[in-house]
Amino acid sequence: xxxxxxxxxxxxxxxxxxxxxxxxxxxxxxxxxxxxxxxxxxxxxxxxxxxxxxxxxxxxxxxxx
Amino acid sequence: xxxxxxxxxxxxxxxxxxxxxxxxxxxxxxxxxxxxxxxxxxxxxxxxxxxxxxxxxxxxxxxxxxxxxxxxxxxxxxxxxxxxxxxxxxxxxxxxxxxxxxxxxxxxxxxxxxxxxxxxxxxxxxxxxxxxxxxxxxxxxxxxxxxxxxxxxxxxxxxxxxxxxxxxxxxxxxxxxxxxxxxxxxxxxxxxxxxxxxxxxxxxxxxxxxxxxxxxxxxxxxxxxxxxxxxxxxxxxxxxxxxxxxxxxxxxxxxxxxxxxxxxxxxxxxxxxxxxxxxxxxxxxxxxxxxxxxxxxxxxxxxxxxxxxxxxxxxxxxxxxxxxxxxxxxxxxxxxxxxxxxxxxxxxxxxxxxxxxxxxxxxxxxxxxxxxxxxxxxxxxxxxxxxxxxxxxxxxxxxxxxxxxxxxxxxxxxxxxxxxxxxxxxxxxxxxxxxxxxxxxxxxxxxxxxxxxxxxxxxxxxxxxxxxxx
Numbered sequence: 001x002x003x004x005x006x007x008x009x010x011x012x013x014x015x016x017x018x019x020x021x022x023x024x025x026x027x028x029x030x031x032x033x034x035x036x037x038x039x040x041x042x043x044x045x046x047x048x049x050x051x052x053x054x055x056x057x058x059x060x061x062x063x064x065x
Numbered sequence: 066x067x068x069x070x071x072x073x074x075x076x077x078x079x080x081x082x083x084x085x086x087x088x089x090x091x092x093x094x095x096x097x098x099x100x101x102x103x104x105x106x107x108x109x110x111x112x113x114x115x116x117x118x119x120x121x122x123x124x125x126x127x128x129x130x131x132x133x134x135x136x137x138x139x140x141x142x143x144x145x146x147x148x149x150x151x152x153x154x155x156x157x158x159x160x161x162x163x164x165x166x167x168x169x170x171x172x173x174x175x176x177x178x179x180x181x182x183x184x185x186x187x188x189x190x191x192x193x194x195x196x197x198x199x200x201x202x203x204x205x206x207x208x209x210x211x212x213x214x215x216x217x218x219x220x221x222x223x224x225x226x227x228x229x230x231x232x233x234x235x236x237x238x239x240x241x242x243x244x245x246x247x248x249x250x251x252x253x254x255x256x257x258x259x260x261x262x263x264x265x266x267x268x269x270x271x272x273x274x275x276x277x278x279x280x281x282x283x284x285x286x287x288x289x290x291x292x293x294x295x296x297x298x299x300x301x302x303x304x305x306x307x308x309x310x311x312x313x314x315x316x317x318x319x320x321x322x323x324x325x326x327x328x329x330x331x332x333x334x335x336x337x338x339x340x341x342x343x344x345x346x347x348x349x350x351x352x353x354x355x356x357x358x359x360x361x362x363x364x365x366x367x368x369x370x371x372x373x374x375x376x377x378x379x380x381x382x383x384x385x386x387x388x389x390x391x392x393x394x395x396x397x398x399x400x401x402x403x404x405x406x407x408x409x410x411x412x413x414x415x416x417x418x419x420x421x422x423x424x425x426x427x428x429x430x431x432x433x434x435x436x437x438x439x440x441x442x443x444x445x446x447x448x449x450x451x452x453x454x455x456x457x458x459x460x461x462x463x464x465x466x467x468x469x470x471x472x473x474x475x476x477x478x479x480x481x482x483x484x485x486x487x488x489x490x491x492x493x494x495x496x497x498x499x500x501x502x503x504x505x506x507x508x509x510x511x512x513x514x515x516x517x518x519x520x521x522x523x524x525x526x527x528x529x530x531x532x533x534x535x
Binding site for chain 2: 009027029031038039043051059
């Protein structure tokens, strides 16, 4: 998983209805880059049937234990 | 009885009012006196409501004289982060956009404290929309650290940290989405409790990130935090994410012995690249806990950088979604740094956000497995003591996000996992800046953290030290 580049960020911001200029797009790309890099080992590896709600089950499962 | 009631702990002053050793009027006047002295130096308050507070105090005294005690906080004056809806009162959320916002409802957490008898001193400063870890605010100015005015308070609960440290309020609600209770607790030398996600209702609290936001107290002591959590915890029909998991006796927990509890010390990440004085204080804190009877055990935690990254992805997207309408209609009304961080959220694909959310349960399971042999994990809140306001005034500069991430690298993983964490004053640097350690617990096990924090505070006096008026 690679971070979005400034050109992609400009496009996605336009679609969202919140256009940003080239300077902002560059800054955003640099700002979120480390988060993408940090999460790269997880992205694209999760089991098919894993849902966000699993988190709530884990919270209460620990209490039951 | 202390000559200055405002210096008492929350628990002690509440008892003194109930026992009629002090009147609410005397206590409120004492707080207002300190506020008048300190506010010009700190900028901790957003609004000071002296006349209304004294009127409410007189009413509380009159009610008590008639035998009508409202609750355990009867007549205790408090102020909270200016993001808790209080019907009929302006709630700015530290922003220009909501500078004149008057809610018609009251937040559940605040209402529960009011139902227990607390009265309102005013409201406390905060980072704009709770989106900043330093205590700067582009609209209302930086809040200052009472231990050293040129230094930051931490954020986003900046006024809460500064106000409690200077003894302007006995306690204050903060909120913690990426460290916003623990950071001010660390930099200002007070006790701060980030609760388990779902332990306290978020209804009527300004949202930043619905998956990460938590409501919690900052106060002088673990016992004070226990008292407030006891009042606020539990389910709420207004917040479907507020858990119905049983609420234990937190006050009893805070008074219990730590003997035999197992405390884990991470072997990496939380001990890497520490300021030497933070490293020293971590070692000293562990030594005190050992002396008090805790078993100290090394623990290898899963990759915390991945957790921190996932936390950033979730926060950025959810914050941008909450703010989208204003990003379209009023972008000029945001401070530069908050606008920059909200724009970050626009660039994260939906699939990436959902992957971060889908991984959360598995990540929590891995953490539980790694820490199964301990009752809590101890770690620094931040790798450094409070930097100066000037050096951390980074605005929307290209390196701003990196500075923010460095300050908050030890707090974000806890928010992603939704775990409770108690920040306790643990020492001072040679230059007199406070340093806190965080105790990270199991989901819904705030009680064990309060036991450890209470035990540590009975053996030390860092939490009881009071800064001097400049």
